[in-house]
Amino acid sequence: MTSATTAPAGVTSYDALVARALAGALGPDPAALRIAVAFTTRQAVRHDGRGTGYRNEVLSLRLAEAVGSCAVEPGALPDRAVEECVGADVASLLGHPLPPVRVAALDAYLMHVTPHTPDHGARAVALPAGTSLEKSRARARAVAELLDLPPGARVLVVGVVNSLLEALRARGLEYVPCDLKGGVTEWGEPVVTDALAEAGRCDALLVSGMTLGNGTFEPLREHALRHGKQLVMFAQTGSAVLPRFLGHGVSAVCAEPYPFFWLDGGPGTLHRYRAGCPGDAR
Known part of the structure; x- marks a missing residue:
């Protein structure tokens, strides 16, 4: 193990x-x-x-x-x-x-x-049944709780999910939305496309596992490691891969293996990992 x-x-x-x-x-x-x-x-x-x-x-x-x-x-x-x-x-x-x-x-x-079990450091979080929006918001709260930041701190969000932005706003956190597709958020906020160019002015990083597939994960991990910033990953992509980097630039992971929350309206399970907490990271 x-x-x-x-x-x-x-x-x-x-x-x-x-x-x-x-x-x-x-x-x-x-x-x-x-x-x-x-x-x-x-x-x-x-x-x-x-x-x-x-x-x-x-x-x-x-x-x-x-x-x-x-x-x-x-x-x-x-x-x-x-x-x-x-x-x-x-x-x-x-x-x-x-x-x-x-x-x-x-x-x-x-x-x-190493499946998502307590023996491997996973802590299960129940995702209640509900509409697509209700489940999206519940997941977003579970992800946002992994950030240990005071109100007013600024978070770089790589992979824009509107429910995550809502959850950050509810905690009094500022954010910079970033996505390779660009565009605007649900509330008309501009979405930047260059994560590394914005990372320097942010206190923490909240990053999609999709960065593994497009090759942008490593530069973000290295930035967080070099500057001692929190890097929280929300992972449908690579849910079993990203916990391997806890303590090596990644501070926490909300892992969501298939089947994902958006596939049905029934209850589900997320698996959270934190670095530096015994039994709470792999």
């Missing part, structure tokens, strides 16, 4: 984590494990009472009892990717030319090796 307060020894970057997985240093030889099922999940949503909507697309890979996922920009994933994953061994997928395939494969492998 890995340490309760830090990432595995020697894991100093995402690439280092992949290398350790390939070497069999984190569990079974990934070359001996095959993906049984590969699928994509696509959705479009516009919550009641909201003036704007959004779309999601997620690649998911099933390894035994585990499902690993990586979100992609809608339409960006070629259809052949799903067929290429089915029956492939995990080691080959960790070297796949498409980054989302590599991330989903690593997530599935680590979910198989």
Whole structure:
């Protein structure tokens, strides 16, 4: 079992984590494990009472009892990717030319090796049944609670989710919304596109796991580590990957493996991890 307060020894970057997985240093030889099922999940949503909507697309890979996922920009994933994953061994997928395939494969492998259980540092948070907006707001509160900041502090939010912005505002926190797509928030606030350019003027970072798939996670982790800032990850993408960086730039993770809250109206479970708290981080 890995340490309760830090990432595995020697894991100093995402690439280092992949290398350790390939070497069999984190569990079974990934070359001996095959993906049984590969699928994509696509959705479009516009919550009641909201003036704007959004779309999601997620690649998911099933390894035994585990499902690993990586979100992609809608339409960006070629259809052949799903067929290429089915029956492939995990080691080959960790070297796949498409980054989302590599991330989903690593997530599935680590979910198989260290599922979200108390033994691995996860603390379950019940997500109540409700409408899409009610569940979105409940998740947002669970994520925002992982930030330890006084009112008036400024948070860089990478991956704009309007319910998260609401939750930050309710706590008296300022925020800078950032997303590669740009645009404006539900309330007409401009969304910046360069996270690193804005990070210096923010006290903490609240970042989507989707940054794993688009290659922007490592610079943000390094910024947080270098400047001693809180970096809280909300993770549907890489929910089993990101806890590995607790104490190495990541201060907390709200992990949400498949199936995600937006797939149905029933109850669900989130898994929270914190660095530096015994039994509350991997």
